[in-house]
Amino acid sequence: MRSQRAGAPGPKAQIKVMRTGISPARSATPGPGQAQGALPVNEIINGDCIEAMARLPPECVDLVFADPPYNLQLESRLSRPDQSRVDGVDDDWDKFASFSDYDNFTRAWLIAVRRVMKQDATIFVIGSYHNIFRAGSILQDQGFWILNDIIWRKANPMPNFRGRRFTNAHETLIWATKSAGAKNYRFNYELLKAGNEDCQVRSDWFLPICTGAERLKDSSGRKVHPTQKPEALLSRILLAASNKDGVVLDPFFGSGTTGAVAKRLGRSFIGIERDASYVSAARARIAGVEPLPREAIAAVADKRSEPRIPFAAIIEAGLIRPGEILTDERKRHAAMVRADGTVSIGAVTGSIHKTGALAQGLPACNGWTFWQFERDGRYAPIDALRSLARASLRQAAE
Numbered sequence: 001m002r003s004q005r006a007g008a009p010g011p012k013a014q015i016k017v018m019r020t021g022i023s024p025a026r027s028a029t030p031g032p033g034q035a036q037g038a039l040p041v042n043e044i045i046n047g048d049c050i051e052a053m054a055r056l057p058p059e060c061v062d063l064v065f066a067d068p069p070y071n072l073q074l075e076s077r078l079s080r081p082d083q084s085r086v087d088g089v090d091d092d093w094d095k096f097a098s099f100s101d102y103d104n105f106t107r108a109w110l111i112a113v114r115r116v117m118k119q120d121a122t123i124f125v126i127g128s129y130h131n132i133f134r135a136g137s138i139l140q141d142q143g144f145w146i147l148n149d150i151i152w153r154k155a156n157p158m159p160n161f162r163g164r165r166f167t168n169a170h171e172t173l174i175w176a177t178k179s180a181g182a183k184n185y186r187f188n189y190e191l192l193k194a195g196n197e198d199c200q201v202r203s204d205w206f207l208p209i210c211t212g213a214e215r216l217k218d219s220s221g222r223k224v225h226p227t228q229k230p231e232a233l234l235s236r237i238l239l240a241a242s243n244k245d246g247v248v249l250d251p252f253f254g255s256g257t258t259g260a261v262a263k264r265l266g267r268s269f270i271g272i273e274r275d276a277s278y279v280s281a282a283r284a285r286i287a288g289v290e291p292l293p294r295e296a297i298a299a300v301a302d303k304r305s306e307p308r309i310p311f312a313a314i315i316e317a318g319l320i321r322p323g324e325i326l327t328d329e330r331k332r333h334a335a336m337v338r339a340d341g342t343v344s345i346g347a348v349t350g351s352i353h354k355t356g357a358l359a360q361g362l363p364a365c366n367g368w369t370f371w372q373f374e375r376d377g378r379y380a381p382i383d384a385l386r387s388l389a390r391a392s393l394r395q396a397a398e
C-alpha cells in the first residue's frame, strides 16, 4: 500500500491509511488491572495508548520512554544496488496522511503522557529527522522542559542506497521534565560518571543498532518488529533516569525492549501496544528475561540526595580538631581549622569554600575536595570525613 507523502497537499480520499496514529477503531474495553487507581505494572496493555493512558491514575509513573511512529514517508520500495529489497519501515502504523495529522497525534499522546507523569518524572522521546523536530516543538509548547537532546550515533547504520544523501547514521532522543520547575528529577549522575571512568557521560552515545541474537525473528527468519531498539540504549536510559522499583511507562511498546530491560534492571514497567502480534512477541520475550541479582542493581544514594553536612558538624563529631592545618593537594596553600567551622588563611577567615576560592584567586571552589587533612603522614580530601559523618548518620537512623 502506498501512502501520500505526509505534509503534501492532496485529496485525502486517495490515501488508504488503514491504521494511522489516530485510529478510528480503538479497543476501549478496560482489561484486568486497568481501572483508575490500580496500576497495571509489569503488564502490556493491548490497545491505543491515548485511551489506555486515560485509564491510568494521574501522576503515577516515574519515567517515560516513547518511541512513537516516525512518519517516515517512504514513497516507494527501496532496493540495494543488487536489486534486493531493503526491509524498511513501511508498516501502516507509521503512516499519516499529513504533517498536521501527525502533529495532532503527537499532541494527543503527549497530553495523555503528561497527565500520568509524576511531578518530577522525565520523558525520553526518540525519533529521526522525520519527526523529532515536530515532537520537540510540541513538547515545548506543552510546557515540557528539555534537559538534553541525546544523539544516538549508530555504530552500524544502514547505508544510503541511492547515494543521494549522507548516510543517516543517528537518531535523536529528547530528554525532558514536565516543567522548568521540576528540579528533583532522577539523574544518577554520580553512578554514571563512576561507570564512565570518572568522566561525565556526554550527550552523544555510540551504540550499534539491534542485530544478532537480540533481534527477534519469526519462524521464517523475518524480523518480528521493524524498529526494535537495542537493549543497550534502554539500559542507559533506565540506569540514568530511574531507580530500582521506579515505574517506567512505554506507550509504544513494540517488541517490548523497554519491558525486557526494565525487568532485568529491577524496574517496573507499563507497556502499551496496539498491535496484538507485537504484544504476544513482547510477552514471550519478557518472560525469558532473568532479573539481575539485587546487589547488582540496588539503588545508591547520590550526593545531591544525601543530607547536607556542614563543616562544623565534622568538628562536632570529633573527626577533625580545631587548630589542625588543612592544605591543598600540591601543598601550596594552608588554612587553620577554627572551632566554629570556619577556616582561616592568615588574617582572612571564611568557609572552606570561600577560603579555597580566595587561595586560588577563583570565583568559586568546592572546599570539600580542595582542602586536605593529614593522618599519619597521609593526606586525603576533607570530603572523606563528610562521607564518614554521613555513614554514621545513616547507621544511627537504621
Ligand SMILES: C[S@@+](CC[C@H](N)C(=O)[O-])C[C@H]1O[C@@H](n2cnc3c(N)ncnc32)[C@H](O)[C@@H]1O
Pocket: 020, 021, 022, 023, 047, 048, 049, 050, 067, 068, 069, 070, 093, 225, 227, 228, 229, 230, 251, 252, 253, 254, 255, 256, 257, 258, 272, 273, 274, 275, 278
Ligand atoms: C517505533 S515502534 C516502537 C518499537 C519499540 N521501541 C521496540 O523496541 O520494539 C512504534 C510502535 O508503536 C505502536 N503504535 C503506533 N500507534 C500506536 C498507538 N496509537 N497506540 C499504541 N501503540 C501504537 C506500533 O504498533 C509500533 O509497534
